[in-house]
Amino acid sequence: MPNYHIFTIGCQMNQAEAERLEGLFEQKGYLPVDVPEEADLVLLVSCAVRQSAEERITNRLAILKKLKAGRPSLRVALTGCMVSEDPLEMKRTFPMVDYFFPAGALPSFIDDLPGDILPNKPEVATHVPIIQGCDNFCSYCIVPYRRGRERSRPLQEIVAEVKTLVSRGSREVTLLGQNVNAYGHDLPDQPDLADLLVALDGVEGLYRLRFLTNHPKDMSRRLIDTMGRLASVCPTLNLPAQAGDNEVLSRMRRGYTIAEYRALVDDIRQSVPGIALTTDIIVGFPGETAPQFENTLKLIADLRFNAVHGAVYSPRPGTEAAEKFEDDVLKIEKERRLARLEELQTGIAAEINAFTLGSNVEVLVEEYVKGKWRGRDRHGKLVFFKSTRDLKGQLVTISITATGPWSLRGELTDADS
Numbered sequence: 276m277p278n279y280h281i282f283t284i285g286c287q288m289n290q291a292e293a294e295r296l297e298g299l300f301e302q303k304g305y306l307p308v309d310v311p312e313e314a315d316l317v318l319l320v321s322c323a324v325r326q327s328a329e330e331r332i333t334n335r336l337a338i339l340k341k342l343k344a345g346r347p348s349l350r351v352a353l354t355g356c357m358v359s360e361d362p363l364e365m366k367r368t369f370p371m372v373d374y375f376f377p378a379g380a381l382p383s384f385i386d387d388l389p390g391d392i393l394p395n396k397p398e399v400a401t402h403v404p405i406i407q408g409c410d411n412f413c414s415y416c417i418v419p420y421r422r423g424r425e426r427s428r429p430l431q432e433i434v435a436e437v438k439t440l441v442s443r444g445s446r447e448v449t450l451l452g453q454n455v456n457a458y459g460h461d462l463p464d465q466p467d468l469a470d471l472l473v474a475l476d477g478v479e480g481l482y483r484l485r486f487l488t489n490h491p492k493d494m495s496r497r498l499i500d501t502m503g504r505l506a507s508v509c510p511t512l513n514l515p516a517q518a519g520d521n522e523v524l525s526r527m528r529r530g531y532t533i534a535e536y537r538a539l540v541d542d543i544r545q546s547v548p549g550i551a552l553t554t555d556i557i558v559g560f561p562g563e564t565a566p567q568f569e570n571t572l573k574l575i576a577d578l579r580f581n582a583v584h585g586a587v588y589s590p591r592p593g594t595e596a597a598e599k600f601e602d603d604v605l606k607i608e609k610e611r612r613l614a615r616l617e618e619l620q621t622g623i624a625a626e627i628n629a630f631t632l633g634s635n636v637e638v639l640v641e642e643y644v645k646g647k648w649r650g651r652d653r654h655g656k657l658v659f660f661k662s663t664r665d666l667k668g669q670l671v672t673i674s675i676t677a678t679g680p681w682s683l684r685g686e687l688t689d690a691d692s
């Protein structure tokens with residue numbers, strides 16, 4: 276039987292894409308292998324959001340080129356944000372790649388492969404894309420150029436997919452999109468994300484629903500209220516601020532001010548008590564001054580997010596920021612800013628997590644790794660605990676005995692042990 280190997284980097288859309296491709300290739304009878312040296316087909320799910328991500332893929336491709344020289348039957352497929360719309364240019368740039376296909380598309384070469392085996396069991400906590408593309412054109416971002424305009428999947432199609440996943444063992448579903456708030460505006464009867472959540476809330480056997488990413492400028496009253504009242508929707512939200520300074524936000528073309536962002540956070544925290552908020556921040560955007568960066572630190576210190584995904588600005592050719600603004604913050608200064616942001620956030624996350632010490636949390640058990648069970652609580656926190664029982668896919672109550680900035684540890688409570 277042929278072997279395949281998948282290499283994935285980037286966002287959760289890419290993780291979901293990799294899971295989908297695994298399903299497709301295993302259905303064709305392909306077996307997963309850990310290294311490209313043992314594979315007949317190598318799939319790369321690429322990211323172009325930062326130059327460093329692109330470089331990791333080009334480095335991989337250089338290795339694959341050498342492998343192919345020694346083993347011409349090896350096939351290489353590339354998908355994700357590095358795939359542009361010009362196939363000729365792609366072939367010129369990456370001659371070692373046999374197949375290119377856009378993210379979310381059915382790879383056309385799959386029809387040439389034999390096989391009809393039943394797919395693997397899905398993960399306990401799985402991802403389902405609901406909308407592809409993005410119409411926002413934030414000035415730094417390449418996603419709208421590479422993933423195209425927003426395209427929503429029909430509501431009933433998503434509900435049917437979730438039902439299938441749940442019937443095969445999934446218990447938690449994260450709905451994905453670059454901007455899930457835009458879900459449905461392009462569909463005939465224009466359902467919105469709240470409608471989709473209501474439709475999924477009733478799926479028997481689905482314990483938990485999450486969704487990301489939400490653009491702050493598009494958070495609706497209806498969505499916030501719906502989150503607060505549906506039992507399966509977890510109290511978590513990723514709400515990327517990107518910067519804590521109005522002037523920077525305006526040049527980023529984010530469409531909100533800091534005052535609006537803070538008011539939104541207040542509103543969400545009132546409507547969904549205890550909600551765990553996370554955010555994304557870019558440091559060293561063109562022209563970002565030291566005081567402007569301090570404003571970002573102040574926002575992070577004030578709002579106390581559960582997690583902050585920080586990144587140094589990376590100019591992406593073709594985007595407005597790369598064409599119009601000089602990338603004038605020195606690399607060393609960008610890195611210094613990122614380190615300060617991360618240091619601040621590590622302290623905050625450690626404090627937030629320390630509050631859970633001694634409390635009981637509901638954990639959905641996902642996996643057994645290195646002698647411990649691993650799962651997440653409803654706020655998305657990682658929890659580790661020991662048990663000799665097979666608890667995969669179950670909800671258990673864990674009493675928290677130790678905490679750190681990135682995860683919690685605990686023990687099964689009497690009721691569960």
Ligand code: SAH
Pocket residue numbers: 286324325415416417418452453454488489490515517555556557586587588589590591
């Ligand atoms: N749709 C989401 C994010 C998509 S990209 C949103 O609106 O926030 C994921 C993250 O990568 C972004 O949140 C941003 O923080 C980061 N990012 C995007 N473009 C970048 C760039 N040119 N340089 C550095 N980080 C970038």
Ligand code: SF4
Pocket residue numbers: 409410411412413416417418419453454490
């Ligand atoms: Fe990029 Fe902005 Fe769209 Fe997010 S909302 S994918 S950052 S353009």
